[in-house]
Amino acid sequence: MRARRLSLRLGLWVGLLGLLQAVAVLAFAYAVMEREQSIQRRTMLVDKVEHARHMIDDLADDAALRDNAAQMVDVIAGHDELHLAIAPRGTSEPSVGFSRESAESLLRLRRDVWESDGFLEWRMSESGAPMLSLAGTVAIANAEPYDIVVSVDRSEDAKLLRNLLITALSSAPFALAVVILSGLLIVKFGLEPLRRFQKAAAEVTANNLSTRIDPRGMPYELQDSCLAFNAMLERLDDSVKRLSDFSSDLAHEMRTPLATLLGRTQVALSRPRGAEELAEVLERNVEELQRLTRLVADMLFLAQADRAEAAIDLVAVDLAEEARTVADYLELLAQEREVTIEVSGSAYAMADRNQARRAMTNLLSNAVRLCSYGTTVTVQAANRDGWAFLEVSNEGPTIAPQHHERLFDRFYRVDDSRGRDAGGTGLGLAIVKAIMTLHGGGVDVSSGRGKTTFTLRFQATA
DSSP: OOOOOHHHHHHHHHHHHHHHHHHHHHHHHHHHHHHHHHHHHHHHHHHHHHHHHHHHHTTSSHHHHHHHHHHHHHHHOSSTTEEEEEETTSSSSSSSSSSSHHHHHHHHHHHHHOOSSSSEEETTTEEEEEEEEEEEEEEEEESOOEEEEEEEEEEEHHHHHHHHHHHHHHHHHHHHHHHHHHHHHHHHHHTTHHHHHHHHHOOOOOTBBOOOOOOTEEEOOHHHHHEEHHHHHHHHHHHHHHHHHHHHHHHHHHHHHHHHHHHHHHHHSSSOHHHHHHHHHHHHHHHHHHHHHHHHHHHHHHHHHHHSSSSOOHHHHHHHHHHHHHHHHTHHHHHHTTOEEEEEEOEEEEOHHHHHHHHHHHHHHHHHHSOOOOEEEEEEEEEEEEEEEEEEEESOOOOOOHTTTTTTTTTTSHHHHHHHHHOOSSSSHHHHHHHHHTOEEEEEEEETTTTEEEEEEEEBBB
């Protein structure tokens, strides 16, 4: 199916709109002109009838009327399209009137129903010419009342209107063509800003995401689209950079244990060894395999969380109680570093119990491993403003502000060697953030003056 050009379609619509407007203007002008002609003709007929009355008032009898008939017709009519008929009341033979139009208008007076104001629109029997007549009465001093009928032939009026209509219709195709061409030019220049979007989109590649659209000079209606387009490119650029870093970090994380496994296995196979030596090699390999297993499991969880496929079962959870359970689980690790874990406060949240414990375990284990020897890790639970908060604080080296935003990135470590030597996968905080996102909450960090605090934010129970 062929794609339709937007400019052509808009141009045609503009042309059609222009044509409809022209037709509407023509119809309005036609109606106004027709109405004005009718008003002018009716006003003229009223004047002529009044003029005839004044002239007849000065006559003494019917004979005088007949003697002055020619002079009266010339004065009252005065135009070829005007016709005068005067006859005694009730007769069809005019005393004054020398044209077929006059005679037929008098017959119409006797036969047809006229308007209440004395007007009648009719057509000549033979020629079909459109006529407009006005009837009145006048009394001569020594005679019966007379009927006066003044008529005007409106053929010229109809011809003028017809010529107007023919001229407008004959010029309509040319006017339509001009309107369509003008519409196409207007649309072409009007769509020019969209070509900037097209040009920018064409320059975007996986290796070049630096293209941006300058919003200066952009029409007001496209300002938001321009900003949204640039913001989209910013997100894409950031996502591609993070994906590239992630791929590099993942390869590095997996290369180390795989190289270790391969090296140990090759050494073990380099010469015959006893069962004890082989068992020792296998035990050490198991540690690396477990680390790889954790890494794969964590990556799978994060992938599911990114696609919102990780199912969570929200129930009312006492965050302080869950934190105590996690603290008991980490007691041996804490004792090794002579660290005390103190849990205080109370907060009830809607959370998945297992996932909440996993997030707490990651934070508490990090706090215990990274705090100073012999210090205390504090856990504070509280409800505020419709949210349930859990704060995990430890004393030790502070985290510089430039690292705060990236702490929750995958495989990001402030101290790379320290985390890897401790057996971590570099995904702990990324998993915490994913868990909190699934819960509709969040996680924040603050660090300074020898103290670091991570804060989990859950939705509080109703």
